[in-house]
Structures are given as C-alpha cells and as structure tokens.
Amino acid sequence: MKELEFYNTLEHRQMPFRSLVPGKVGMYTCGPTVYNFAHIGNFRAYTFEDILRRTLEYFGFEVKQVMNLTDVDDKTIRDSRKAGIPLRDFTRKYKDAFFEDIKFLNIEPAAVYPAATEHIPEMIALIQKLFDRGLAYQAEDKSVYFAIDKFPNYGKLARIDRDNQRAGVRINTDEYAKDSVADFALWKAWDENDGDVVWDSPWGKGRPGWHIECSAMSSKYLGEAFDLHTGGIDNMFPHHEDEIAQSEGASGKKWVNYWLHCEHLMVGGEKMSKSLGNFYTLRDLKAKGYTGREIRFVLIGAHYRKKLNFTFEALAQARETLQKFDDLFARLKKIDLAGDGAEVLDVIDRSDAAFADAMADDLNIAGALAVLHELMRNANRLADEGKLSQAGAEKLLDLFRKFDKICGCLAVDAARAEESFPEEIVALAEARVAARKAKNFAESDRLRDEIGKLGFSIKDLPGNTYQLKKL
Numbered sequence: 121m122k123e124l125e126f127y128n129t130l131e132h133r134q135m136p137f138r139s140l141v142p143g144k145v146g147m148y149t150c151g152p153t154v155y156n157f158a159h160i161g162n163f164r165a166y167t168f169e170d171i172l173r174r175t176l177e178y179f180g181f182e183v184k185q186v187m188n189l190t191d192v193d194d195k196t197i198r199d200s201r202k203a204g205i206p207l208r209d210f211t212r213k214y215k216d217a218f219f220e221d222i223k224f225l226n227i228e229p230a231a232v233y234p235a236a237t238e239h240i241p242e243m244i245a246l247i248q249k250l251f252d253r254g255l256a257y258q259a260e261d262k263s264v265y266f267a268i269d270k271f272p273n274y275g276k277l278a279r280i281d282r283d284n285q286r287a288g289v290r291i292n293t294d295e296y297a298k299d300s301v302a303d304f305a306l307w308k309a310w311d312e313n314d315g316d317v318v319w320d321s322p323w324g325k326g327r328p329g330w331h332i333e334c335s336a337m338s339s340k341y342l343g344e345a346f347d348l349h350t351g352g353i354d355n356m357f358p359h360h361e362d363e364i365a366q367s368e369g370a371s372g373k374k375w376v377n378y379w380l381h382c383e384h385l386m387v388g389g390e391k392m393s394k395s396l397g398n399f400y401t402l403r404d405l406k407a408k409g410y411t412g413r414e415i416r417f418v419l420i421g422a423h424y425r426k427k428l429n430f431t432f433e434a435l436a437q438a439r440e441t442l443q444k445f446d447d448l449f450a451r452l453k454k455i456d457l458a459g460d461g462a463e464v465l466d467v468i469d470r471s472d473a474a475f476a477d478a479m480a481d482d483l484n485i486a487g488a489l490a491v492l493h494e495l496m497r498n499a500n501r502l503a504d505e506g507k508l509s510q511a512g513a514e515k516l517l518d519l520f521r522k523f524d525k526i527c528g529c530l531a532v533d534a535a536r537a538e539e540s541f542p543e544e545i546v547a548l549a550e551a552r553v554a555a556r557k558a559k560n561f562a563e564s565d566r567l568r569d570e571i572g573k574l575g576f577s578i579k580d581l582p583g584n585t586y587q588l589k590k591l
C-alpha cells in the first residue's frame with residue numbers, strides 16, 4: 121500500500137503526510153460565512169474537505185476536524201441590516217440551512233463548529249499577544265492593525281514578493297486583492313455601519329476582523345500547532361496568509377504543517393460566485409429533482425486541484441452511473457449460488473489496493489472511480505457467466521461498502537429503485553423465481569405472461585436473479 125501523500129500549498133509540492141501525533145490528525149477548515157444559502161461552489165470546497173477527512177480515516181487516522189462559522193463580518197452585518205433583522209437571528213437561519221445542506225450531501229459533521237460571535241474574548245486575547253510582541257498597533261482611525269513589515273515571513277503561503285508589501289498602508293475591509301497587500305485589520309473600531317453589532321475591547325468599542333477568528337478558534341480547539349488547514353483557493357490570499365501571520369506572530373512557532381486548497385467550481389468558464397450571480401444553491405437543484413448523492417457525485421468527480429465545470433449534463437450522467445451501481449447491488453444481493461467466494465478474491469485484492477493507492481496519491485479521485493467502474497464490470501461479467509456465488513457476491517458488496525466510506529454516495533444498502541415497482545409485480549417475479557427453482561417451467565412461463573399483461577417485462581439473470589422493466 122502506498123503512503124498517503126498530499127500536495128502542500130505551503131511547499132508547492134506533493135509530499136508524504138506525517139501527523140504531529142502518530143495516528144491523530146488535527147484539521148481546520150474555513151467554514152461558511154452565514155449571510156446567505158451556500159451555493160454548490162462552496163459545497164465543492166466542503167465535499168473536498170469531506171473526502172480528505174474520510175480518506176485520512178480510511179488510512180487509520182483519528183481526525184479532529186474543526187470548522188468555523190463566520191457569523192460576524194462585513195457581509196453578515198451589511199445584509200442583516202439591509203433585511204432589518206438582528207445579526208444573531210439573521211445568521212441563525214443560514215446556520216440551520218448549512219447544517220441541513222451538509223446532511224443532504226452526506227458530509228460527515230466536524231467535531232466542533234465554533235461561531236465567531238461566541239469567541240470574542242479569545243480573539244481579544246490573541247490581539248493582545250500581538251500587541252505584546254510588537255506586531256499590532258492602533259491607528260488614528262482607532263482600529264487595530266497587523267504590521268506586516270514586522271513579520272518577515274509575511275507572504276510565504278501566497279508567495280508575495282516582499283517588495284510589493286506596502287507596510288504602513290492599511291486596509292480595513294475583510295476581503296482584498298493580492299495587489300493591495302497591506303496592514304490588515306485585527307479589530308475594527310465601531311462606525312455607524314455596524315449598528316448595534318459591537319463589543320468592548322482594550323482598544324475601544326468595535327468588532328473583530330474576519331481573519332483573527334480562524335487563528336483564535338483553531339488554536340483553542342486544536343492547539344498552537346496542528347496538522348492540516350484547508351479551504352478554497354480563493355481563501356489563500358489574503359485570508360490564510362493573514363491567519364499565518366497572526367498565529368505564528370503570536371506563538372513564535374510554526375502553526376500548520378500542511379495546507380490544502382481546492383480549485384473552483386466553474387460555470388461556463390467563470391468561477392461560480394454570489395457576486396457574479398451565476399450560482400445554484402442546493403435548494404435550487406433539489407427543487408429540480410436532483411438527489412444529494414447525485415450532486416455529491418458530480419462535486420467529488422474531479423481532482424480537487426483542477427477546475428470543475430458544472431453542467432446539468434454532468435448531473436444526468438451521475439444519475440445514470442449511480443443507477444448502474446444500484447442495479448449491480450440489487451443483482452448481487454439476489455445471487456444464491458453455492459460456493460466459497462474464491463472466484464472473486466483476486467479481483468477484490470487488486471481493486472482494494474488500486475483504490476487505496478489512488479486516494480493515497482493526493483486524493484486521485486479519478487483513479488479511484490476508475491477502480492469502481494472496473495469492479496462493476498468484473499462483477500457483472502462474473503454474474504453474466506454464472507460464475508458468481510452468494511459468498512462471492514457478499515464479498516464484492518463488502519468491498520463496495522468499504523469504498524463508500526470515502527465516496528459517500530454508493531448507497532449499497534439503501535432501498536433501491538427496483539423496490540419502486542408495484543408490489544404485485546415484485547410478488548409475481550419472486551413467485552417466478554420459486555417456480556424456476558422447483559423446475560416448474562409451465563408455472564414460470566405463466567407468471568412471465570401475467571407480468572407482461574400488467575405492462576412489465578422480466579429478464580432472467582444468472583444466480584436466480586431477474587431484471588424488471590416497465591414496457
């Protein structure tokens with residue numbers, strides 16, 4: 121089995137993964153800003169993180185994942201005021217929606233979901249530390265800023281040229297572009313745009329900047345140094361760069377060993393985003409009749425470091441593919457030929473190793489899905505040839521269950537589509553299986569005709585199984 125390796129943005133190379141504490145992983149994920157329903161672009165990032173976490177668990181690590189909820193920042197304040205709803209009530213609605221959505225996509229919950237508004241004292245303490253170390257200052261506008269020229273490592277993640285740094289130039293907004301690298305706000309002095317969103321601090325009334333929350337909350341739950349930090353590629357600058365400056369500035373130690381960033385979900389060549397208006401929420405797709413596992417299958421289908429273009433054709437394709445897996449699982453469950461399952465041992469060993477090797481190679485999902493397809497072909501072939509025993513079929517189902525610990529969308533044991541055939545038809549089909557087993561072929565033919573008269577066809581498959589179709 122190959123060793124687990126990830127592409128570490130910090131070092132710009134793929135490298136073996138080694139956790140600080142053997143067998144355990146601390147993982148921090150930048151979570152949603154709860155000012156709106158998350159769109160499926162956001163969910164590409166969260167499903168990537170889910171795949172990462174499930175893969176670590178697959179390889180035997182115990183993972184503690186922390187995902188923050190940004191419930192106070194420029195956007196949440198702006199939109200709650202626009203809506204005339206208190207910030208807490210406004211963000212509650214989108215927090216609830218977020219939890220519903222991750223469940224719909226079968227994303228495993230994190231261990232902790234700390235909310236920014238519940239960690240203001242921790243943020244103030246961290247800013248105080250930065251003051252004590254000479255890395256923070258209060259400007260004439262009363263806001264507190266991080267002094268990037270006092271932190272020689274500033275720019276190491278996003279590879280910012282030190283000459284482009286504009287020390288002493290300040291930026292007060294949470295989001296800004298790489299060409300406006302500047303001292304960024306740790307604590308924002310209150311102004312009328314903030315309305316009643318305000319806390320006391322040693323520097324006067326105000327509220328935290330966006331970046332400080334992740335530094336404060338990650339360290340509270342994962343310690344001053346931990347293994348993995350993830351997010352969408354657009355979070356790398358300034359957000360993650362600023363997080364590093366704050367955390368390493370305060371502790372004087374290396375903070376995070378591995379940084380993993382996922383590429384964007386695109387629509388027609390452009391990033392899916394709220395500001396461009398080219399987005400779909402999960403609710404939009406649900407309303408069109410797509411299931412969580414179909415959407416999940418599309419979102420996980422491309423390597424996380426490659427752009428993924430969202431199309432409805434891809435969703436239709438996902439539906440078709442998952443249906444084929446459903447058919448196979450139903451078929452395997454019905455096989456009742458005698459045997460010890462030795463006929464599948466070879467195929468199982470090869471698939472098991474190939475799947476793990478693909479995922480170990482920086483989460484090569486395309487390789488892993490190819491293994492699934494190949495296994496489906498092999499299973500169907502063996503069944504077609506009447507070479508698959510019940511024991512063999514069970515071994516195959518177990519392997520699919522194992523793979524689904526990472527994929528999370530195979531539904532090996534879910535009620536299947538065929539059960540949506542009318543009960544009467546299924547009963548006739550089962551009676552026909554019994555008749556054939558008893559070699560009562562006249563009865564078997566009669567049952568076939570009866571099924572036909574009711575508008576369905578039945579095809580015999582090896583292993584006393586069958587396939588029904590509506591005519």
Ligand code: AMP
Nearest residue numbers: 152153161162164165351352384385392
């Ligand atoms: P936000 O709520 O804007 O802070 O974004 C939440 C997460 O979604 C961040 O990790 C972003 O990087 C990520 N994200 C936003 N848009 C996209 C997109 N089109 N594709 C992939 N990830 C995205």
Ligand code: ZN
Nearest residue numbers: 150151334359
């Ligand atoms: Zn963050």
